[in-house]
Amino acid sequence: MNKLNTRKLIFRLIMIISIIVAAYFIIPVSVPIILAGATAFFLEPIVMFFKRQWKMSRKIAVAFIYIVSVILISIICYFTITQLMSQIILVSKQAPYYISKLSEMWLTMQENISKYTEDFPPEVSASLQNTTMDFIKKIEESFLNFFNYTKVTAFFSEIPSLFISLLVYMIALFLFMLDLPKLKQITYKYLKPSTANKLKIILNRLKDAIFGYMKAHLFVSFIIGGVTLIGLLLIQPKYAVTMTIIIWIIDIIPFLGSIIILAPWALYHLLIGNISIAVKLFILAAILLIIRRVVEPKLMGDHIGLSTLPTLIAMFIGLQLFGVIGLLAGPFVIIFFVALKETGIIKLNFKI
Template structure:
C-alpha cells in the first residue's frame, strides 16, 4: 500500500469515527427531528396517493394530511391529559375509601390463601403461603415505589419538555413532508447511480414491510377484540364492553398485550375467592395468547412478504435476544437481509 492510499484510508477511518461520535451525542437530543423524518418517509405514499387520485399539488396534499395528523394527535393528547388529570383528582378524593377497601381485601386474601392450603401438608402449606405473601408484598412495594411522590412530581415536571418536543416534531414533520423529494435528490446526488438504485429498492422493501406489519397487527387486534367481547359477555357481562375497549386499546400497542389486563384481573378474583370467574379469565387470556402466537406469524408473513416459518423463527429469536422489542425487530432484520441479497450487496452464491 503506497502512502497516498494509506492516507486516504486513515482519512476515511477518521471521518467515520467522527460521524459515529457525533451521532452518539446528537441523536439522543434530536429524537423529535428523527421521528419527524421517519414519519414523513412513511407518510409519503399517502401524499403521492392524494396527488394522483385527486390531482392535487404537493403543497395542498401535504397540508391536508398534516392538518388531519395534527387533529388526531391533538385529540389524543387532549383526551389523555384530561383523563389523567380527572383520574388523579378523583383518586385523591377517594383515597381514604380505597385504603380501607385494600385493607379489607388484604385480610380476605389471607383467609382465602389459608383456606386453599389447609388440606396440604404443613411444610407445603407454609411454603405456599410464604411464597404467595412474598409475591403480594413485592407487588405492593412495586406500586408504592412506582407511584411515590418523587416519581409523580418528576413525571409532571417533564410535561413542559414533552410539549416542546411535540411542537418541534409537528413543525419538523410538516417541513420534512414538504421538502422530502428535494432531500431525496440531495442525498442521491452524492451516491453512484448503482448505489442509489440499491438503496431505493431496500427502502421500498422496508416501507412495504412496515405497512404490511401495521395492517396485519391491526387485523389481529380486531380478531382479539371480537373474541374478548364474546368471552367477557359470557364471564362478566356488566364490564364486557368497557373492558373489551381497554384490552383492545392495550393490545393494539405492539409491545403490550391483553394478558396484561386479564392476568391481574383473574389473580384478583382468585385471591378474593371467586375461583370460577378467575379460571374463566385465565382461560380467556390463554385463548387470546394462542390466537396471537398462532395467527399473528401467519398474517405477518403474508403481509410483509415472508413465509410463516421464517417469520415465526425471526420473532422467537428476536424475543430471546432482545426481549419484547425483538418481536418487532426480528422479521425486519430478515427482510433487510433479503433486500441486501436481492440488490447484490450480499452474495451467497456458494456450495458446500
C-alpha cells in the same frame, strides 16, 4: 502510491469513527426529529396517491393528510385519557371497599392456611405459613414500589418534556412531508447512479414491508378487540365497552399487549375471592395471547413478503436476544438482508 493509499485509508477511518461518535451523542437527543423523518417517508405514498387521484398540489395533499392525522391522534388521546381518568376516579371512590375486601381476604387466607396445615408436622406447617407470608409481603412491596411517591413524581415531571418532544415531532413531520422530494434529490446527488438505484430498491422494499407490518398489526388488533368485546360481555358486561377500548388501544402498541390489562385485573378478582371471574379473565388473556402469537406471524409473513416460518423464527430470535424491540425488528432485519442480496450488495453464490 502506497503512502497515498494509506493516507486515504486513515482519512476514511477517521471519518467513520467521527460519524459513529457524533451519532452516539446526537441520535439520543434527536429521536423526535428522526421519527418525524421516518414517518414522513412512510406517508409519502399516501401523499402521492392524493396528488394523482384528486389532482392536488403537494402542499394541499400534505396539509390534508397532516390535519387528518392530527385529528385522529387527538381523538384517540382524548378518549384514552378521559376513559383512564374516569376509571381512576371510579377506583379511587371504591378504594375503601377494595381495601376492606383485601383485608377480609388476607384474614381468610390466614385461617385457611392454619386450618389446612394443622395436621401437618410443625416444621412443614411453619414453612408453608412463612412461604405464604413472604409471598404476600413481596407482592405488597412490589405494589408500593410501583406506586411510590418518587416514581409518580418522576412520571409527572417528564410530562412537560414529552409534550415538547411531541410538539417538535409534529412540526418536524409537517416540514419533512413538504420538503421530502427536495431532500431525496440532495441525497441522490451525492451518490453514483448505480448506488442510488440500489438505495431506492432497498428503501422501497423496507417501505413495503413496514406498511405490510402496520396493516397486519392493525388487522390482528381488530380481531383481538372483537374477541375481547365478546369475552367481556360474557364476563363483565358493565365494563365491557370501556375496557375493550382500553385493551384495544394498549394492544395496538407493538411493545405492549392486552395481557398488561387483563392479568392484573384477573389477579385482583382472584385476591378478593371472585375465583370464577378471575379464571374467565385468565382464559380470555390466554386466548388473546394465542391469537397474537399464532395469527400474527402468518399475517406478518403474508403482508411483508416473508413466509410464515422465517417470520416466526426472526420474531422469536429477536425476542430472545433484544426483548420486545427484537420482536418488532427481527423480520425487518431479514427483509433488509434480502434487499441487499437482491441488489447485489451481498453475494451468497457458493456451494459446500
